[in-house]
Amino acid sequence: MQVKAFSQGPAATTLPHVLVVEESRAQRLILSALLVRWGYRVAEASTAEEALAMCRATDFDIIVSDWVMQGMSGLEFCEAFRALPRDGYGYFILLTSKSEKSEIVGGLDGGADDFLIKPVAPDELRARLRAGVRIMGMHSELVAKNRLITSTLRELQQVYDSLDRDLIEARKLQQTLVRDRHAKFARGAASVLLRPSGHVGGDLVGWFNINERKLALFSVDVAGHGVASAMMTARLAGLLSGASRDQNIALTGSDGGQGGAWPPEMVAYRLNRLMLQEISVDQYFTMCYAEIDMVTGRVWLVQAGHPHPMIIRAGGEVEQVGAGGMPIGLIEGATWNRLEFQLGRGDRLFLLSDGVVECPDPQGGEFGEAALAAFLTDAAQMGDEEMLEALVWRLSDHRGGAAFPDDVSGMLFTYTG
Missing domain, CATH: 3.40.50.2300 (Response regulator)
Structure with missing residues (x-):
């Protein structure tokens, strides 16, 4: 014109x-x-x-x-x-x-x-x-x-389409950080729940073998959403990888001839020092990190600002453990306390992100830890994967069918003894 x-x-x-x-x-x-x-x-x-x-x-x-x-x-x-x-x-x-x-x-x-x-x-x-x-x-x-606006919107749409394609590919790459959604061990099994709220998310869950006797589980939630959080989860996935043991910040390399690991409170301390002294970005994350003796069922756990872990006993009783703790990457020299407890045969340990307990209904009311405990009690007879899928449906019902505003993730471990 x-x-x-x-x-x-x-x-x-x-x-x-x-x-x-x-x-x-x-x-x-x-x-x-x-x-x-x-x-x-x-x-x-x-x-x-x-x-x-x-x-x-x-x-x-x-x-x-x-x-x-x-x-x-x-x-x-x-x-x-x-x-x-x-x-x-x-x-x-x-x-x-x-x-x-x-x-x-x-x-x-x-x-x-x-x-x-x-x-x-x-x-x-x-x-x-x-x-x-x-x-x-x-x-x-x-x-x-109007012509200028139309031209600008067309250019923005092209940029958005390009970013959208890149984010779709980034999501595929991020999904590879969790290679298996379910794994069986000699004396246990682990299942993963990971539902990003957008193309890419800031939650990370996983496990790695410390040695033939011990298994490490972790659940991480990087503050914020989008690409920056996703990049941080990718960095943390490398630091907690069982495939690249020499890069794993939790492993020491020796434990009486076997592979060893720092205790959970030291893993939190080392990650905090790395965030503040080397990575040096305006980000922080919450975490639950647990070390499990697969022979005895003994668990050593640190809670760093993450929601309280849940223990689902074989009889269906649900226990909440942990005392909170400081998120990682906020304060230089922060320390964390180690929590110890025992898993019996058939007991399950559930590590979860705040996207579960803080999931809001249409009026803004949070799902909450009490509702989660009630759900876990009712679902105690379900299998691990079935329980996690049912939890997603329960949260979706609480949302009124709307999309989740935050990443929803969790790690469910069953000790078979």
């Missing part, structure tokens, strides 16, 4: 092209002479039919047309003019001796922009033309701005 710019001052150098449509040759000459004197470019037509044909070939900016003419009337011409394909807006002034309000309303409904009562006063005509120029100038500015 070609956008015209009109000068609005008395010394205008770019004024519109005006078509004068008038049966009376004398009146037409008078009007044309006035317009030329005021600096307008002028064309003339003696009938509406002739004027319509001229409008098909030329985009006139302003039409000054008599209402009452032989053949097609000025109002009919206005309606036909509005139906023509145009690059810009055409301002239409009807000249009439009609003064009834109903007739004026009919003219406005037919597409006219303004009216002049005949005989036309030159000063009034000039003022109406200037008003038309101002309106057309504003229209041209709006068209230009």
Whole structure:
């Protein structure tokens, strides 16, 4: 679309092209002479039919047309003019001796922009033309701005589509951080729940073998959402990886000839020091990290700002353990306390993110630890994977079917003894 710019001052150098449509040759000459004197470019037509044909070939900016003419009337011409394909807006002034309000309303409904009562006063005509120029100038500015907005939105959409494709690929890569959703061991089994709220998430759950006797479990929730949190989870996945044992921050490399590990409170301390002294970003995370002796069922656990872990006893009773603790990456030199407890045959340990207990209903009410404990009691006879799937359905029902506002994750470990 070609956008015209009109000068609005008395010394205008770019004024519109005006078509004068008038049966009376004398009146037409008078009007044309006035317009030329005021600096307008002028064309003339003696009938509406002739004027319509001229409008098909030329985009006139302003039409000054008599209402009452032989053949097609000025109002009919206005309606036909509005139906023509145009690059810009055409301002239409009807000249009439009609003064009834109903007739004026009919003219406005037919597409006219303004009216002049005949005989036309030159000063009034000039003022109406200037008003038309101002309106057309504003229209041209709006068209230009709309084109700019449309172009910008198109560019933003292209950027968004590119980011969306990248985030989809990033989500696929992030899902590979948790290679197995269910694993069986000689004396236990572990199942994973991981539901990001967006393309990528800030939650991480997993496990690794310390040695033939001991297993480590972890549940991590990086503060925030989006790419930055996802990148941090990728970094932490490398630091808690069983595949790259030399990079694993929890492992010491020796334990009486077997692979060894730092105690859970030292793992939290080492991660905190790494976050503040080496990584040095404005991020922090919460974590539950547990070390399990697969022979005895003894558990050593640290809770660093993460929701309280739940123990589901073989008989169906649910116990909440832990005392809170400081998130990791906030305070230099922070310390954590180790929690010890015993798992019996058939007992389960559930490490969960705050996306579970803080999941809000449509009114904002949180799901809460009491509701979680009640659910775990009712679901105690379910298998591990079935229990986690049922929990997702329970949270979705609590949300009223809406999407989860935060990542939902958890690690469920069953000790078979």
